[in-house]
Amino acid sequence: MIFMMEDISDFMERGDFGSALDLALRIKEPFPRLEALSYIYLYVKEAKYMEAVLGRMLETVDSLKESLEKARALALIGYTLLASGDSKGDYFFKKAYQLVKSIDSTLWRADGYGYLAYYMALSGKYSDAFYYYNVSYESVVSSSEPYSKVLSFLYSLAQRIVESADKIRSPDAREFYELAAEIYENIRRNLIARELRKKASLIEAATQMGSKVVSDFLERRDLESAVFVIKYLSE
Structure with missing residues (x-):
């Protein structure tokens, strides 16, 4: 999980939101996945990206x-x-x-x-x-x-x-x-x-x-x- 978060952070620093989100969604355990999505949400500024991440977080909660x-x-x-x-x-x-x-x-x-x-x-x-x-x-x-x-x-x-x-x-x-x-x-x-x-x-x-x-x-x-x-x- 630590190394995956580092990879997600690297993608975000390069502006590759899609790859960061895809990687976060591959995390099998629900709560670590939510933590990764939370990190992405707090990093991005564009409303469309924030809405996309929040939607994925809510899907995880529903599961x-x-x-x-x-x-x-x-x-x-x-x-x-x-x-x-x-x-x-x-x-x-x-x-x-x-x-x-x-x-x-x-x-x-x-x-x-x-x-x-x-x-x-x-x-x-x-x-x-x-x-x-x-x-x-x-x-x-x-x-x-x-x-x-x-x-x-x-x-x-x-x-x-x-x-x-x-x-x-x-x-x-x-x-x-x-x-x-x-x-x-x-x-x-x-x-x-x-x-x-x-x-x-x-x-x-x-x-x-x-x-x-x-x-x-x-x-x-x-x-x-x-x-x-x-x-x-x-x-």
């Missing part, structure tokens, strides 16, 4: 049978459209939410909320993303699911939240790191939790002290912390 898979796919489309400046992305997020809400299995429904949150975070909808990550977390810890399944789910959820936090280039990332730390503490991964708490505190320091915090870290020869906080400073 999915499981509600969780379909909800995840709809959330990806929601992100793709919003990232391109198309407000219709919100419509697909709503459709994804409605599907997730209808899932009977507690773990699958929680997973659906997690995917919804992940793509909302990518779209810059941070408050919505944080809310649905919390819904995912709380619905699982209050469930009667076997402990082993809950443990495995929470570990994956925490990883997803950290992935979202790492991509947020604003102080909004702090609450995501704190939530992930709380989950890691819940499953006794205290070392990881401490690292995330430190990141959250660094973001808070950057918010309160501004560029001075970078100077302070450099004076202490703490280059890692100095580099980390830079992206959270106000423009």
Whole structure:
């Protein structure tokens, strides 16, 4: 898949939209195919090409049978459209939410909320993303699911939240790191939790002290912390 994405990227850079699309459509697994189509959609600018790619994405969604898979796919489309400046992305997020809400299995429904949150975070909808990550977390810890399944789910959820936090280039990332730390503490991964708490505190320091915090870290020869906080400073 990695090499195929590189080939798709090469075709797009050369302006060969047709070859890029053909290659993406050869991907057998539906979700990797959708990710490739999303990449193409965000690369092209011409309306006719964007419509063609979106049509293929919707065809792929229609081929999915499981509600969780379909909800995840709809959330990806929601992100793709919003990232391109198309407000219709919100419509697909709503459709994804409605599907997730209808899932009977507690773990699958929680997973659906997690995917919804992940793509909302990518779209810059941070408050919505944080809310649905919390819904995912709380619905699982209050469930009667076997402990082993809950443990495995929470570990994956925490990883997803950290992935979202790492991509947020604003102080909004702090609450995501704190939530992930709380989950890691819940499953006794205290070392990881401490690292995330430190990141959250660094973001808070950057918010309160501004560029001075970078100077302070450099004076202490703490280059890692100095580099980390830079992206959270106000423009």
